[in-house]
Amino acid sequence: MSCLVSLLRYGLFGGALPAVLPTTEEEWRNLFDATRRQAVTALAYDAVLKLPHEARPPRSVLFHFLTLANAIESDNRRREEALGSFANLVAERLRLPTVVVKGSSLACLYPEPLHRECGDNDLYTGADTERIGALMESLGIAVDRKDPRHIAFSYAKTTFECHSYLLYHNDDIVWETKPLVLENDANVSSDVVCFGKMLTLQTVQSAFFLAKHCEHHAVFFHNPVRLRTLLDWSLLLGSDGFDFEAFAQLKSGTDVDIFADLMTHYCNKLFGLHLRCGEERLARKGLDDDDFERIYMHCPERHRRAVVRVVRRSWKYLRFRRQYRAVYGQSMFRRFYFKNLGVAVRQHL
Numbered sequence: 649m650s651c652l653v654s655l656l657r658y659g660l661f662g663g664a665l666p667a668v669l670p671t672t673e674e675e676w677r678n679l680f681d682a683t684r685r686q687a688v689t690a691l692a693y694d695a696v697l698k699l700p701h702e703a704r705p706p707r708s709v710l711f712h713f714l715t716l717a718n719a720i721e722s723d724n725r726r727r728e729e730a731l732g733s734f735a736n737l738v739a740e741r742l743r744l745p746t747v748v749v750k751g752s753s754l755a756c757l758y759p760e761p762l763h764r765e766c767g768d769n770d771l772y773t774g775a776d777t778e779r780i781g782a783l784m785e786s787l788g789i790a791v792d793r794k795d796p797r798h799i800a801f802s803y804a805k806t807t808f809e810c811h812s813y814l815l816y817h818n819d820d821i822v823w824e825t826k827p828l829v830l831e832n833d834a835n836v837s838s839d840v841v842c843f844g845k846m847l848t849l850q851t852v853q854s855a856f857f858l859a860k861h862c863e864h865h866a867v868f869f870h871n872p873v874r875l876r877t878l879l880d881w882s883l884l885l886g887s888d889g890f891d892f893e894a895f896a897q898l899k900s901g902t903d904v905d906i907f908a909d910l911m912t913h914y915c916n917k918l919f920g921l922h923l924r925c926g927e928e929r930l931a932r933k934g935l936d937d938d939d940f941e942r943i944y945m946h947c948p949e950r951h952r953r954a955v956v957r958v959v960r961r962s963w964k965y966l967r968f969r970r971q972y973r974a975v976y977g978q979s980m981f982r983r984f985y986f987k988n989l990g991v992a993v994r995q996h997l
Contacts, residue, residue, distance in 0.1 A: 652682050652692065652875070657919045659695025660759070660879065669703055676705035680712055686875035690717040690763035717763060724762040728752060728830060730804035731769050735846050741783055745845040747772040748828055749814065749857060753848035756830060757883035765876060768800075772823060772849070773810040780810050814857055816864050821898070824850045852895045855884050859904040859911070863944075867984065870961065872947040873911075882915045885923045892924045903983075906933065906975045914940040933974040943968055 651670065657663035670676040683689040693713040696704055704710060735746040749772050755764040773780055781791045781799045792800040798811040813820045825847040849857060858881060865871045884890070899905045912925035917937045930936070943964075951957050965972065965980040972980045 649682060652679055652686065652688075653918050655679075655692055655695045656688060656875065656879065659691065659698055661882075661919050661921065663920050665699070665703075669699070670705065673706045673709060676709040677712075680705075680709055683713075684716070687765045688875050688879065689713065690720040690760070690765065691758070691879070693717040694760055694763060720765055721762045724755070724764075724766055726804075727766060727769060727806050730806035730808075731846075733804050734769070734808065738780060738783070739845060742776070742779055744773075744776055744780075745825075745847050747823075747825055747847045747849070749811070749849060749854070750861070752830060753828055753854065754858075754880045754884065756828070757880070757887060761830070764880075768807040768809050771808065771810045772814055774812060774823075777810050777812040815860055816868075821853070821856070823853060826850055851884065851887060851889075852891055852898055855881075855890075855895055855908075856898050856904070858884065859899065859908040860902075862911070863904050863907050866944045866947070867980075870947045870950065870957075873944045878911070878915050878918065881911060882919055882921055882923070885912060885915075886921065896926075903976060906930070906935070910935055910940045910975065911944075913937060935971060935974055939968070939971045943971060 651666065651668060654663070654666035654668070658666055670679050679692075680689070683692040693716075696710070696713060705713070731746070731748070731752060738744045738746060748769070750770045751766045751768070752761075755761040755766060758764045777799055781793070781801075784791050784801045784803065789801050789803060797813060797816070798809045800807060800809050802808070814823070815821075826849075828846040828848040830846075848854065858877075862873055862877050862881075866873050885892075885895075895908075899908055906929075909926040909930055912923050913927065913930055914937045915921060916923055916925060948960060951960070961984070962981075965984070969979060972983075976983055
Protein backbone atom coordinates (compact mmCIF):
# COMPACT_ATOMS: atom_id res chain seq x y z
CA MET A 649 0.00 0.00 0.00
CA SER A 650 2.86 2.41 0.74
CA CYS A 651 4.04 2.09 -2.86
CA LEU A 652 0.56 2.97 -4.15
CA VAL A 653 0.31 5.93 -1.79
CA SER A 654 3.69 7.22 -2.98
CA LEU A 655 2.56 6.88 -6.59
CA LEU A 656 -0.66 8.83 -5.95
CA ARG A 657 1.22 11.48 -4.00
CA TYR A 658 3.58 11.84 -6.98
CA GLY A 659 0.76 11.98 -9.51
CA LEU A 660 -1.75 14.21 -7.74
CA PHE A 661 0.12 16.34 -5.22
CA GLY A 662 3.48 16.99 -6.85
CA GLY A 663 5.34 14.66 -4.53
CA ALA A 664 8.81 13.34 -5.24
CA LEU A 665 9.38 10.45 -7.60
CA PRO A 666 8.60 7.34 -5.53
CA ALA A 667 11.81 5.99 -4.02
CA VAL A 668 10.56 2.41 -4.24
CA LEU A 669 8.54 1.08 -7.17
CA PRO A 670 7.69 -2.46 -8.24
CA THR A 671 10.47 -4.08 -10.20
CA THR A 672 8.84 -7.31 -11.40
CA GLU A 673 5.69 -8.02 -13.33
CA GLU A 674 4.20 -9.81 -10.33
CA GLU A 675 4.80 -6.80 -8.07
CA TRP A 676 3.18 -4.49 -10.64
CA ARG A 677 0.19 -6.82 -10.89
CA ASN A 678 -0.16 -6.73 -7.11
CA LEU A 679 -0.11 -2.94 -7.22
CA PHE A 680 -2.70 -2.95 -10.00
CA ASP A 681 -4.93 -5.20 -7.88
CA ALA A 682 -4.52 -2.79 -4.96
CA THR A 683 -5.68 0.13 -7.14
CA ARG A 684 -8.85 -1.77 -7.94
CA ARG A 685 -9.59 -2.49 -4.28
CA GLN A 686 -9.03 1.17 -3.43
CA ALA A 687 -11.03 2.47 -6.47
CA VAL A 688 -8.11 4.56 -7.80
CA THR A 689 -6.99 2.64 -10.90
CA ALA A 690 -7.38 5.45 -13.44
CA LEU A 691 -5.76 7.94 -11.06
CA ALA A 692 -2.81 5.59 -10.56
CA TYR A 693 -2.59 5.14 -14.33
CA ASP A 694 -2.24 8.93 -14.72
CA ALA A 695 0.62 8.82 -12.22
CA VAL A 696 2.27 5.88 -14.01
CA LEU A 697 2.31 7.88 -17.25
CA LYS A 698 4.32 10.58 -15.47
CA LEU A 699 7.04 8.12 -14.49
CA PRO A 700 10.27 7.90 -16.49
CA HIS A 701 9.94 5.19 -19.14
CA GLU A 702 12.40 2.91 -17.39
CA ALA A 703 10.32 3.01 -14.21
CA ARG A 704 7.00 2.11 -15.81
CA PRO A 705 5.39 -1.33 -15.56
CA PRO A 706 5.76 -4.02 -18.23
CA ARG A 707 3.56 -3.63 -21.30
CA SER A 708 1.17 -6.37 -20.19
CA VAL A 709 0.43 -4.60 -16.88
CA LEU A 710 0.31 -1.18 -18.54
CA PHE A 711 -2.31 -2.61 -20.89
CA HIS A 712 -4.44 -3.61 -17.88
CA PHE A 713 -4.14 -0.08 -16.49
CA LEU A 714 -5.06 1.45 -19.85
CA THR A 715 -8.03 -0.87 -20.41
CA LEU A 716 -9.57 -0.24 -17.01
CA ALA A 717 -8.86 3.52 -17.14
CA ASN A 718 -10.66 3.70 -20.50
CA ALA A 719 -13.60 1.76 -19.06
CA ILE A 720 -13.81 4.12 -16.07
CA GLU A 721 -13.70 7.13 -18.38
CA SER A 722 -16.43 5.67 -20.60
CA ASP A 723 -18.65 4.86 -17.59
CA ASN A 724 -18.23 8.40 -16.28
CA ARG A 725 -19.15 9.90 -19.65
CA ARG A 726 -22.30 7.82 -19.76
CA ARG A 727 -23.16 8.68 -16.16
CA GLU A 728 -22.70 12.42 -16.72
CA GLU A 729 -24.74 12.32 -19.94
CA ALA A 730 -27.53 10.68 -17.94
CA LEU A 731 -27.13 13.38 -15.28
CA GLY A 732 -27.45 16.14 -17.87
CA SER A 733 -30.52 14.51 -19.40
CA PHE A 734 -32.09 14.11 -15.95
CA ALA A 735 -31.38 17.76 -15.09
CA ASN A 736 -33.11 18.82 -18.31
CA LEU A 737 -36.10 16.61 -17.56
CA VAL A 738 -36.75 17.84 -14.00
CA ALA A 739 -36.15 21.45 -15.05
CA GLU A 740 -38.71 21.14 -17.86
CA ARG A 741 -41.34 19.06 -16.05
CA LEU A 742 -40.97 20.17 -12.43
CA ARG A 743 -39.02 23.46 -12.64
CA LEU A 744 -36.48 22.07 -10.19
CA PRO A 745 -32.67 22.34 -10.10
CA THR A 746 -30.53 19.20 -9.74
CA VAL A 747 -28.37 19.23 -6.61
CA VAL A 748 -25.45 16.83 -7.01
CA VAL A 749 -23.67 15.40 -3.96
CA LYS A 750 -20.49 13.30 -4.04
CA GLY A 751 -19.86 11.84 -7.50
CA SER A 752 -19.43 14.52 -10.16
CA SER A 753 -19.11 17.31 -7.60
CA LEU A 754 -16.00 15.63 -6.16
CA ALA A 755 -14.67 14.55 -9.55
CA CYS A 756 -14.37 18.22 -10.49
CA LEU A 757 -11.55 18.53 -7.96
CA TYR A 758 -9.29 16.18 -9.95
CA PRO A 759 -6.93 17.06 -12.81
CA GLU A 760 -8.71 14.39 -14.89
CA PRO A 761 -12.30 14.42 -13.59
CA LEU A 762 -13.37 11.45 -15.69
CA HIS A 763 -10.71 9.33 -13.97
CA ARG A 764 -12.29 9.56 -10.53
CA GLU A 765 -14.32 6.39 -10.14
CA CYS A 766 -18.00 7.03 -9.50
CA GLY A 767 -21.00 4.77 -9.10
CA ASP A 768 -24.49 6.21 -8.82
CA ASN A 769 -25.65 9.74 -9.38
CA ASP A 770 -26.39 10.90 -5.83
CA LEU A 771 -28.72 13.89 -5.57
CA TYR A 772 -30.19 15.93 -2.74
CA THR A 773 -33.87 16.39 -3.53
CA GLY A 774 -35.26 17.11 -0.06
CA ALA A 775 -39.01 17.76 0.07
CA ASP A 776 -39.23 17.27 -3.72
CA THR A 777 -38.16 13.63 -3.60
CA GLU A 778 -41.65 12.20 -4.04
CA ARG A 779 -42.42 14.57 -6.92
CA ILE A 780 -39.37 13.18 -8.72
CA GLY A 781 -40.36 9.63 -7.86
CA ALA A 782 -43.82 10.22 -9.30
CA LEU A 783 -42.29 11.70 -12.45
CA MET A 784 -40.11 8.64 -12.93
CA GLU A 785 -43.08 6.32 -12.46
CA SER A 786 -45.09 8.31 -15.00
CA LEU A 787 -42.33 7.41 -17.47
CA GLY A 788 -42.66 3.72 -16.65
CA ILE A 789 -39.51 3.65 -14.47
CA ALA A 790 -39.64 1.52 -11.31
CA VAL A 791 -38.80 3.40 -8.12
CA ASP A 792 -37.29 1.68 -5.07
CA ARG A 793 -38.47 3.24 -1.78
CA LYS A 794 -37.08 0.69 0.68
CA ASP A 795 -34.50 3.07 2.17
CA PRO A 796 -36.13 5.87 4.19
CA ARG A 797 -33.32 8.25 3.26
CA HIS A 798 -33.71 8.05 -0.48
CA ILE A 799 -35.53 6.69 -3.49
CA ALA A 800 -33.57 4.84 -6.18
CA PHE A 801 -34.23 4.20 -9.85
CA SER A 802 -32.47 3.56 -13.13
CA TYR A 803 -32.66 6.39 -15.66
CA ALA A 804 -30.78 6.31 -18.98
CA LYS A 805 -29.11 3.07 -17.84
CA THR A 806 -27.68 4.84 -14.78
CA THR A 807 -28.65 4.41 -11.13
CA PHE A 808 -29.88 7.54 -9.38
CA GLU A 809 -30.39 8.01 -5.65
CA CYS A 810 -32.54 11.01 -4.70
CA HIS A 811 -32.09 11.81 -1.03
CA SER A 812 -34.86 13.26 1.09
CA TYR A 813 -32.19 13.90 3.71
CA LEU A 814 -28.45 13.36 3.67
CA LEU A 815 -27.45 12.51 7.22
CA TYR A 816 -28.38 9.46 9.23
CA HIS A 817 -30.02 10.46 12.49
CA ASN A 818 -32.53 13.12 11.43
CA ASP A 819 -29.87 15.74 12.05
CA ASP A 820 -29.62 17.42 8.65
CA ILE A 821 -28.48 21.02 8.64
CA VAL A 822 -29.93 23.68 6.32
CA TRP A 823 -28.10 22.81 3.14
CA GLU A 824 -26.84 25.67 0.99
CA THR A 825 -25.88 25.28 -2.64
CA LYS A 826 -23.72 26.79 -5.35
CA PRO A 827 -23.55 26.27 -9.13
CA LEU A 828 -21.88 23.07 -10.28
CA VAL A 829 -19.66 23.45 -13.31
CA LEU A 830 -18.50 20.12 -14.67
CA GLU A 831 -14.90 20.71 -15.67
CA ASN A 832 -15.00 17.89 -18.18
CA ASP A 833 -18.08 19.10 -20.08
CA ALA A 834 -15.96 19.69 -23.17
CA ASN A 835 -14.72 16.11 -23.04
CA VAL A 836 -18.18 14.56 -22.89
CA SER A 837 -19.37 13.62 -26.35
CA SER A 838 -23.14 13.87 -26.04
CA ASP A 839 -26.11 15.29 -27.88
CA VAL A 840 -27.49 16.39 -24.52
CA VAL A 841 -27.19 20.13 -23.96
CA CYS A 842 -27.92 20.71 -20.31
CA PHE A 843 -30.15 23.71 -19.70
CA GLY A 844 -31.32 22.34 -16.36
CA LYS A 845 -29.58 24.11 -13.49
CA MET A 846 -27.07 21.86 -11.70
CA LEU A 847 -25.99 22.77 -8.19
CA THR A 848 -23.86 21.24 -5.46
CA LEU A 849 -23.39 21.85 -1.74
CA GLN A 850 -21.35 24.79 -0.53
CA THR A 851 -17.76 23.55 -0.11
CA VAL A 852 -17.67 23.54 3.69
CA GLN A 853 -21.01 21.74 3.86
CA SER A 854 -19.79 19.26 1.26
CA ALA A 855 -16.84 18.46 3.54
CA PHE A 856 -19.19 18.05 6.50
CA PHE A 857 -21.40 15.64 4.53
CA LEU A 858 -18.39 13.69 3.25
CA ALA A 859 -17.06 13.30 6.80
CA LYS A 860 -20.48 12.16 8.04
CA HIS A 861 -20.90 9.71 5.18
CA CYS A 862 -17.40 8.27 5.51
CA GLU A 863 -17.55 7.92 9.29
CA HIS A 864 -21.01 6.34 9.26
CA HIS A 865 -20.04 3.67 6.75
CA ALA A 866 -16.78 2.94 8.58
CA VAL A 867 -18.42 2.62 12.01
CA PHE A 868 -21.95 1.35 11.44
CA PHE A 869 -21.35 -0.76 8.30
CA HIS A 870 -17.74 -1.62 9.19
CA ASN A 871 -16.54 -0.65 5.70
CA PRO A 872 -12.88 0.39 5.54
CA VAL A 873 -12.11 3.93 4.41
CA ARG A 874 -10.58 3.65 0.96
CA LEU A 875 -7.87 5.72 -0.66
CA ARG A 876 -10.41 7.25 -3.04
CA THR A 877 -12.20 8.81 -0.07
CA LEU A 878 -8.95 10.10 1.38
CA LEU A 879 -8.07 11.67 -1.98
CA ASP A 880 -11.53 13.27 -2.16
CA TRP A 881 -11.04 14.64 1.34
CA SER A 882 -7.56 15.99 0.64
CA LEU A 883 -8.56 17.71 -2.59
CA LEU A 884 -11.74 19.14 -1.08
CA LEU A 885 -10.02 20.66 1.96
CA GLY A 886 -7.13 21.78 -0.25
CA SER A 887 -9.40 23.53 -2.76
CA ASP A 888 -9.02 27.27 -3.26
CA GLY A 889 -10.56 29.35 -0.50
CA PHE A 890 -11.63 26.47 1.73
CA ASP A 891 -12.83 28.13 4.96
CA PHE A 892 -11.31 26.11 7.80
CA GLU A 893 -12.78 28.40 10.45
CA ALA A 894 -16.30 27.91 9.10
CA PHE A 895 -15.72 24.17 8.88
CA ALA A 896 -14.47 24.00 12.47
CA GLN A 897 -17.59 25.85 13.59
CA LEU A 898 -19.92 23.63 11.56
CA LYS A 899 -18.54 20.34 12.87
CA SER A 900 -18.02 21.53 16.46
CA GLY A 901 -19.85 19.30 18.92
CA THR A 902 -20.91 16.77 16.29
CA ASP A 903 -19.88 13.13 16.11
CA VAL A 904 -17.38 13.91 13.32
CA ASP A 905 -15.67 16.81 15.07
CA ILE A 906 -12.58 14.87 16.13
CA PHE A 907 -12.94 12.26 13.38
CA ALA A 908 -12.59 14.90 10.63
CA ASP A 909 -9.43 16.33 12.20
CA LEU A 910 -7.95 12.86 12.60
CA MET A 911 -8.69 12.02 8.97
CA THR A 912 -7.09 15.29 7.84
CA HIS A 913 -4.03 14.59 9.96
CA TYR A 914 -3.75 11.13 8.41
CA CYS A 915 -4.05 12.58 4.88
CA ASN A 916 -1.30 15.07 5.66
CA LYS A 917 0.97 12.18 6.55
CA LEU A 918 0.03 10.05 3.53
CA PHE A 919 0.23 12.69 0.85
CA GLY A 920 2.73 15.17 2.29
CA LEU A 921 0.13 17.91 2.78
CA HIS A 922 -0.21 20.73 5.30
CA LEU A 923 -3.96 21.01 5.80
CA ARG A 924 -5.21 22.49 9.08
CA CYS A 925 -6.29 19.69 11.38
CA GLY A 926 -6.23 20.75 15.03
CA GLU A 927 -2.98 18.94 15.78
CA GLU A 928 -2.74 20.27 19.33
CA ARG A 929 -6.20 18.99 20.22
CA LEU A 930 -5.44 15.57 18.73
CA ALA A 931 -2.20 15.44 20.72
CA ARG A 932 -4.03 16.32 23.95
CA LYS A 933 -6.42 13.45 23.31
CA GLY A 934 -3.55 11.08 22.60
CA LEU A 935 -4.62 10.40 19.01
CA ASP A 936 -2.25 9.90 16.09
CA ASP A 937 -2.18 8.68 12.48
CA ASP A 938 -1.85 5.02 13.44
CA ASP A 939 -5.14 5.25 15.32
CA PHE A 940 -7.02 6.35 12.21
CA GLU A 941 -5.52 3.57 10.14
CA ARG A 942 -6.13 0.80 12.66
CA ILE A 943 -9.69 1.85 13.51
CA TYR A 944 -11.12 3.05 10.21
CA MET A 945 -9.07 1.33 7.51
CA HIS A 946 -8.47 -2.15 8.91
CA CYS A 947 -11.89 -3.80 8.76
CA PRO A 948 -12.34 -7.50 7.95
CA GLU A 949 -14.78 -8.58 5.27
CA ARG A 950 -18.33 -9.01 6.51
CA HIS A 951 -18.79 -12.53 7.91
CA ARG A 952 -21.99 -14.37 7.02
CA ARG A 953 -22.65 -15.28 10.67
CA ALA A 954 -23.95 -12.50 12.91
CA VAL A 955 -22.32 -13.94 16.03
CA VAL A 956 -18.88 -13.73 14.40
CA ARG A 957 -19.54 -10.13 13.39
CA VAL A 958 -20.55 -9.24 16.94
CA VAL A 959 -17.47 -10.89 18.46
CA ARG A 960 -15.12 -9.18 16.00
CA ARG A 961 -16.73 -5.79 16.52
CA SER A 962 -16.79 -6.14 20.30
CA TRP A 963 -13.12 -7.10 20.42
CA LYS A 964 -12.22 -4.06 18.34
CA TYR A 965 -14.28 -1.80 20.62
CA LEU A 966 -12.45 -3.21 23.64
CA ARG A 967 -9.00 -3.08 22.05
CA PHE A 968 -9.35 0.58 21.01
CA ARG A 969 -11.67 1.74 23.77
CA ARG A 970 -9.38 4.65 24.74
CA GLN A 971 -9.20 5.92 21.16
CA TYR A 972 -12.95 5.58 20.59
CA ARG A 973 -13.70 7.50 23.77
CA ALA A 974 -11.24 10.21 22.71
CA VAL A 975 -12.98 10.56 19.34
CA TYR A 976 -16.61 10.28 20.45
CA GLY A 977 -16.65 11.06 24.15
CA GLN A 978 -18.30 7.71 24.92
CA SER A 979 -17.70 4.01 24.50
CA MET A 980 -18.54 2.43 21.17
CA PHE A 981 -20.75 -0.12 22.94
CA ARG A 982 -23.02 2.73 23.95
CA ARG A 983 -22.74 4.57 20.64
CA PHE A 984 -23.24 1.61 18.32
CA TYR A 985 -25.23 -1.03 20.14
CA PHE A 986 -27.61 1.22 22.07
CA LYS A 987 -28.57 3.13 18.91
CA ASN A 988 -28.90 0.03 16.78
CA LEU A 989 -30.90 -1.81 19.42
CA GLY A 990 -33.36 1.08 19.44
CA VAL A 991 -33.65 0.98 15.67
CA ALA A 992 -34.19 -2.78 15.68
CA VAL A 993 -36.92 -2.53 18.34
CA ARG A 994 -38.74 0.23 16.43
CA GLN A 995 -38.63 -1.81 13.21
CA HIS A 996 -40.27 -4.80 14.88
CA LEU A 997 -42.96 -3.00 16.88
